Amino acid sequence: MEAPPRSRDLGHLAPIFLATGVGLLVCSLADAxxxxxxxxxxxxxxxxxxxxxxxxxxxxxxxxxxxxxxLALVCLLGLSLYCVKVFRDAPLYxxxxxxxxxxxxxxxxxxxxxxxxNPFLEVTPYYPGLEGAASALMKISGLSSYTxxxxxxxxxxxxxxxxxxxxFHRVSGSARVAGLGVAIYAGNFNFLYWGAQxxxxxxxxxxxxxxxxxxxEREAAPREALRTWAAPVVLATLAxxxxxxxxxxxxxxxxxxxxxxxxxxxxxxxxxxxWPLAIFAIALATAWLFxxxxxTVGYLTPVLSDAFDAIGNTIGGEDQPRGLFQGGNSNVxxxxxxxxxxxxxAVALLxxxxxxxxxxxxxxxxxxxxxxxxxxxxxxxxxxxxxRLVPPAWETGNRLSEFLFVGLAFVxxxxxxxxxxxxxxxRWARPLLAAGIGLVLVGGAITGWPWDSQLARPLKxxxxxxxxxxxxxxxxxxxxxxxxxxxxxxxTADAALLLDSGGKLAYEGASPDVExxxxxxxxxxxxxxxxxxxxxxxxxxxxxxxxxDTLRGYYFSRRDRDEPLRPRSVVDKFDAIPGISRIYxxxxxxxxxxxxxx
Amino acid sequence: xxxxxxxxxxVWLAWLCALLAFLLPVSVxxxxxxxxxxxxLTGYGVTAAIFxxxxxxxxxxxxxxxxxxxxxxxxxxxxxxxLPGGIRAGWWTLLLxxxxxxxxxxxxxxxxxxxxxxxxxxxxxxxxxAQAALVLLGIAAILAAIVLAFTPLGAKQAIGYxxxxxxxxxxxxxxxxxxxxGSGEREDSSYRLEVEFGxxxxxxxxxxxxxxxxxxxxxxxxxPNAPTAAAPVPVTATLFKQDSATPxxxxxxxxxxxxxxxxxx
Numbered sequence: 001m002e003a004p005p006r007s008r009d010l011g012h013l014a015p016i017f018l019a020t021g022v023g024l025l026v027c028s029l030a031d032a033x034x035x036x037x038x039x040x041x042x043x044x045x046x047x048x049x050x051x052x053x054x055x056x057x058x059x060x061x062x063x064x065x066x067x068x069x070x071l072a073l074v075c076l077l078g079l080s081l082y083c084v085k086v087f088r089d090a091p092l093y094x095x096x097x098x099x100x101x102x103x104x105x106x107x108x109x110x111x112x113x114x115x116x117x118n119p120f121l122e123v124t125p126y127y128p129g130l131e132g133a134a135s136a137l138m139k140i141s142g143l144s145s146y147t148x149x150x151x152x153x154x155x156x157x158x159x160x161x162x163x164x165x166x167x168f169h170r171v172s173g174s175a176r177v178a179g180l181g182v183a184i185y186a187g188n189f190n191f192l193y194w195g196a197q198x199x200x201x202x203x204x205x206x207x208x209x210x211x212x213x214x215x216x217e218r219e220a221a222p223r224e225a226l227r228t229w230a231a232p233v234v235l236a237t238l239a240x241x242x243x244x245x246x247x248x249x250x251x252x253x254x255x256x257x258x259x260x261x262x263x264x265x266x267x268x269x270x271x272x273x274x275w276p277l278a279i280f281a282i283a284l285a286t287a288w289l290f291x292x293x294x295x296t297v298g299y300l301t302p303v304l305s306d307a308f309d310a311i312g313n314t315i316g317g318e319d320q321p322r323g324l325f326q327g328g329n330s331n332v333x334x335x336x337x338x339x340x341x342x343x344x345x346a347v348a349l350l351x352x353x354x355x356x357x358x359x360x361x362x363x364x365x366x367x368x369x370x371x372x373x374x375x376x377x378x379x380x381x382x383x384x385x386x387x388r389l390v391p392p393a394w395e396t397g398n399r400l401s402e403f404l405f406v407g408l409a410f411v412x413x414x415x416x417x418x419x420x421x422x423x424x425x426x427r428w429a430r431p432l433l434a435a436g437i438g439l440v441l442v443g444g445a446i447t448g449w450p451w452d453s454q455l456a457r458p459l460k461x462x463x464x465x466x467x468x469x470x471x472x473x474x475x476x477x478x479x480x481x482x483x484x485x486x487x488x489x490x491x492t493a494d495a496a497l498l499l500d501s502g503g504k505l506a507y508e509g510a511s512p513d514v515e516x517x518x519x520x521x522x523x524x525x526x527x528x529x530x531x532x533x534x535x536x537x538x539x540x541x542x543x544x545x546x547x548x549d550t551l552r553g554y555y556f557s558r559r560d561r562d563e564p565l566r567p568r569s570v571v572d573k574f575d576a577i578p579g580i581s582r583i584y585x586x587x588x589x590x591x592x593x594x595x596x597x598x
Numbered sequence: 599x600x601x602x603x604x605x606x607x608x609v610w611l612a613w614l615c616a617l618l619a620f621l622l623p624v625s626v627x628x629x630x631x632x633x634x635x636x637x638x639l640t641g642y643g644v645t646a647a648i649f650x651x652x653x654x655x656x657x658x659x660x661x662x663x664x665x666x667x668x669x670x671x672x673x674x675x676x677x678x679x680x681l682p683g684g685i686r687a688g689w690w691t692l693l694l695x696x697x698x699x700x701x702x703x704x705x706x707x708x709x710x711x712x713x714x715x716x717x718x719x720x721x722x723x724x725x726x727x728a729q730a731a732l733v734l735l736g737i738a739a740i741l742a743a744i745v746l747a748f749t750p751l752g753a754k755q756a757i758g759y760x761x762x763x764x765x766x767x768x769x770x771x772x773x774x775x776x777x778x779x780g781s782g783e784r785e786d787s788s789y790r791l792e793v794e795f796g797x798x799x800x801x802x803x804x805x806x807x808x809x810x811x812x813x814x815x816x817x818x819x820x821x822p823n824a825p826t827a828a829a830p831v832p833v834t835a836t837l838f839k840q841d842s843a844t845p846x847x848x849x850x851x852x853x854x855x856x857x858x859x860x861x862x863x
Contacts, residue, residue: 014729014736021739028743037755071657083740087747112684114675132675132685133668136636136694139687140619141628151629152668155637159665166658203672210665217658231648232662239669242676462750463758463784466810471759474782478763556756581854584763586782591763593854 011069013076016055020080023052028087034455037558042339045455049445050438052080053186057434060179061420067175071165074182078161079154081186085196086150088456092473093146096496096550097199100124103499105131105145109138110503119507120499126293129243130203145500149198157196160206167213168410170220171370174417180437181413187346187440188405189448195402204240204247205402211236211251212406215258216370219272226271233277241284245296248285250403254373255281261369307393314390332552335451346443347385349436350412354378357411360418377407398448412440450551457555470556471586472547475540476502478584479591482538489514489531490540493553494589498540507536518542521569523576531594538583539592541571547588557588604715605646605702612639612698620691640694641667643701646716650708659716670697758783758809762837762850766857767816773825773856774818777835781807788840789849795856796832797821804840819856830855 026048033040056077059065065073093099100121107116107125114128130152137148161182168178185191195202211233218229241248255278262273269275289296313319335343358375365371381404387397416433423429445454459470469477472494479486479502488498488506495506507514512534517527518541531539545564547553557563565588574580574592584591612635619632641663649659674693678685725733761780768774781787789805799821805813817833825831833856839849 009724010729014725014732018732018736018739021736021743024743025739025746028746032746032749032751035753036751037753068657083743087743090744090747108675108685112686114679114685128675129672132673133671135675135685136671136690137629137632139685139690140632140636142625143629147625147629151633151637152671155664156668159661159668162657162661163665166661203668207665207669207672210661210669213661217654225652228648228652232645232666235644235666235669239672243672458753458756460750461753461756461784463752463809464786466808467750468758468782468784468810470756471782474759474761474780478761478780556753558755559757560755579855581764582852583765583854584761585850585852586761586780587759587850595855 011065012055012059013069013072016059016073017076019055020052020076023048023050024080024083024087026051027084031088031456035458035461037458037556037560040455042451042454046442049081049084049442052084053077053183053441054434054438057183057437058430060176060183061416061430061433063176063424065175065179067169067178070175070179071162074161074165074179075158077183077186078157081192082154082157082196085193086154091146092459093149093198093500094459094554095193095197095199096492097121098149098197099496099500101131101198101200102145102149103503104128105134105138105149106500106503108132108135109145117505118499119505120495121299123245123293123296123299124200126295127200127242127244129239130198130200132242133203134198145198153196153198153202156203156206160209163206163209163213164406164409167209167216167370168413170213170216171368171374171410172365172414176420177410177413177417180416181409183437184350184412184416184440185405185409187350187437187444188402188409189398189444190402191448192441192445193449200244201247204244207236207240207243208247208251208254208403209406211240212254212370215255215274215277218274219262219369221272223271230277233274234280237277237281237284241281241288245285245289245293245300246399248281248288252278252281252285257373257376258369261372264372265367265369303396307387307390307396310390310393311387319390332450333452335446339446339451342439343443343446346440346447349440349443350408351382353412353415354382354408356418357413357415360414361411364414371410374407374410377404378411380404381408453551457552459555461556470554471588472497472542472554473501474586475584475589475591476500478502479504479538486538487534487536488538488540489517489536491518491542491547491553492550493547494540494542496550497554506540507534515548519566519570521567521573523573528577528594532597535597537594537596539574539594540589541574541592542566542589543568543571544588601711602706602709602713602715604717605643605706608639608642608646609699609702611635612643612695612702615639616691616695620687635691635694635698636671637667638663639667640670640697641665643698643705644670646705647701647708649716650705651710654716656717670694756784758785760787760789760837760839760850761812762835762852764833764835764852764854766833766854769816769818772818773831773858774816775833775835775854775856776814776816777852778812778814779805779807779837780812781809783807783809785809790838790840790845791815792836792838793817794834794836795819795821797823797825824858825856826858830857832856 027045030040030045056073059073093102104118104125108131115125118125133152134148137143164182165178168181169175214229214232218226221229237251240251255274259273259275259278361371361375384397384400387393460467476497479498486504488504490498490506490508492508495508498504498506509515512530543565571590579595581593583593615631615635619628622628644666645659645662675685678689681689759782763778765776767776786808791803793801799819801817803815834853836848837850838845
């Protein structure tokens with residue numbers, strides 16, 4: 001047994017930690033200015049991100065850092081980037097998925113049971129892993145779903161970066177490749193914001209990487225240790241299956257891919273070929289899908305079939321391709337040209353690195369099943385970029401990217417280390433490489449999140465010593481005092497806030513067709529029966545067009561920006577219903593009460 | 599657990615954390631004990647049980663402790679869902695404690711006699727004065743970032759608003775309505791509230807509200823014909839903003855129906 005060292009040096013961690021703190025402070029300042037409607041230059045925010053990340057990237061490019069220091073650096077990177085997201089929105093959730101999951105967590109805390117109804121995203125209560133985990137802290141310590149969620153997702157983030165580091169380290173045998181791989185992975189389109197939200201994938205993806213790391217160790221372990229290493233894989237798979245549908249299919253795909261890769265390399269189905277684990281994952285995910293979460297079929301099928309149809313139509317010339325960097329609607333300011341340039345340059349840089357990385361992979365690691373899988377994932381990643389040109393397939397491509405980016409990060413890290421091997425003694429080599437990874441980080445964030453939503457917006461403001469909530473949030477806070485079983489029809493953003501901050505069941509969208517009930521200028525005969533059929537008593541009509549926007553609909557309107565309004569008749573049409581009450585108004589938002597069911 | 603100091607410490611810590619997390623009434627204090635139990639000790643026990651006969655690196659052990667804790671938390675709510683009373687603080691605390699106790703016991707039984715604690719093999723950190731100062735400065739910067747993030751700020755360009763709501767109510771045995779006015783305006787505002795009942799009753803109030811202030815006005819229906827179950831009385835509350843450019847124009851309006859007194863919510 002190797003004797004432990006007598007003591008450990010901090011290495012360069014101390015100054016890098018300071019830089020991280022300063023970077024976070026600069027990001028927080030940029031967000032604060034944005035919340036104060038001072039409209040700071042976005043450069044301040046990106047400078048904060050780079051102050052935080054570049055010292056870590058630079059240190060990771062060197063040879064001097066110990067594996068332990070590299071692990072600490074990637075953990076610092078993962079947590080500090082998570083803090084960027086948390087500080088942007090504090091102290092409330094502002095992503096629509098977060099509000100949906102917070103509602104589920106609140107329902108568990110309040111009613112002490114799982115699988116309660118959620119009309120906003122019906123499938124979510126049937127994957128209760130994240131909310132179950134949050135409910136432990138909520139119940140034991142009496143925390144809010146926000147605090148508990150921030151802690152659980154933060155812990156999951158730590159697992160993600162540490163597991164990825166150890167996975168890459170095991171597969172490559174190089175801590176340098178591992179560190180750089182995690183640094184590059186932070187540039188995946190969803191790392192900064194989407195993947196850091198209180199949503200089921202934010203817990204499931206780290207557990208997938210934990211399982212993959214255990215699988216990699218299992219592959220290298222002696223035969224008598226195979227069962228031992230399978231145990232964490234089984235436990236993580238179980239947890240993934242109850243947490244997130246797509247990740248449960250991803251774990252099955254990874255295991256099947258790995259089994260095939262193992263067979264391709266070793267021509268053996270005997271252990272450590274993980275095919276029994278693949279069968280286990282498939283059986284478990286299928287059983288959960290059909291026994292517990294059968295509504296997932298109806299949820300995912302239209303998304304995937306629309307994506308496939310659209311791909312065919314776009315290739316056949318029937319549909320126009322989607323323009324890159326398109327906002328959700330015409331009222332959203334386009335992404336500025338320099339920002340588009342950075343995003344495209346980041347992808348170009350990754351595309352340029354990929355062939356060299358794949359070459360290095362083929363030369364050194366083609367006997368490693370995991371490395372082969374990473375290589376295939378890296379190639380597939382560029383395939384998913386094409387999906388971004390097809391409107392309904394955009395989301396599918398975007399969601400796939402964070403899984404496939406694992407492979408691309410490994411391949412790009414191999415290319416980076418190969419480049420350092422060739423030019424590492426040149427003075428410019430390490431700063432240039434760190435800057436390149438910085439470019440990938442910033443470019444990925446720009447690609448993955450709308451430009452106008454990178455910085456915070458005013459949700460609660462301070463004036464004359466008081467704190468005032470935005471009109472949609474004020475509506476939700478008012479709704480808290482209504483009976484627990486009150487059901488609302490509302491625009492998407494209002495409905496999300498009614499769920500979380502209001503604690504009320506809120507329907508939005510097209511099924512049931514609440515959208516048309518709210519948007520049409522005249523009342524149609526089917527509207528009230530549909531509301532009654534769904535036991536919806538309250539109708540929250542929001543004249544702001546942005547109320548249908550799940551990213552931008554929660555905040556204060558601004559004097560210095562035009563905000564399109566729906567015609568007054570979308571509100572007034574409800575006055576014609578006999579016996580209806582107009583019980584709340586805050587200007588843009590009016591609530592009607594249909595009265596109790598008769 | 600004899601001979602396995604780490605397991606004994608984990609078990610004692612689990613007992614301590616479980617008791618204090620469950621008993622302490624203040625959320626922040628309770629969290630100080632609940633978080634180690636839920637996010638580390640549970641996974642430590644499970645990892646120790648799994649790898650009882652096989653040494654793994656301390657960093658792997660630490661990662662599994664955190665990761666498998668999360669896995670146990672994700673799975674734990676399922677069995678609790680079917681216990682009497684469902685998912686409650688007591689059940690959660692008991693489950694986590696049982697997982698730690700059971701897995702540590704299993705680890706102790708399976709481990710060889712001479713076994714070095716997995717996380718005990720790590721060497722202590724050596725930190726000099728300059729490094730400590732840099733870390734402290736970094737912590738200060740992070741704390742400043744947190745304070746900035748959690749502090750609501752003034753927003754000159756944000757457009758203020760006023761809320762008006764109405765709720766039929768029985769006031770001292772008489773039918774009437776509660777009318778709420780909330781100022782989300784960015785400066786002090788003055789309002790005139792006029793309430794009209796369908797049976798001829800009416801009332802008027804002058805209101806001065808500071809930003810963030812809310813008032814609820816109770817108005818009794820003073821009209822001649824009291825509402826009945828068959829003929830509820832409509833009530834309309836109209837708010838005028840006195841300090842606006844058009845003080846005589848209705849600023850907000852809400853309406854409700856006043857049922858017979860005994861029917862009011």
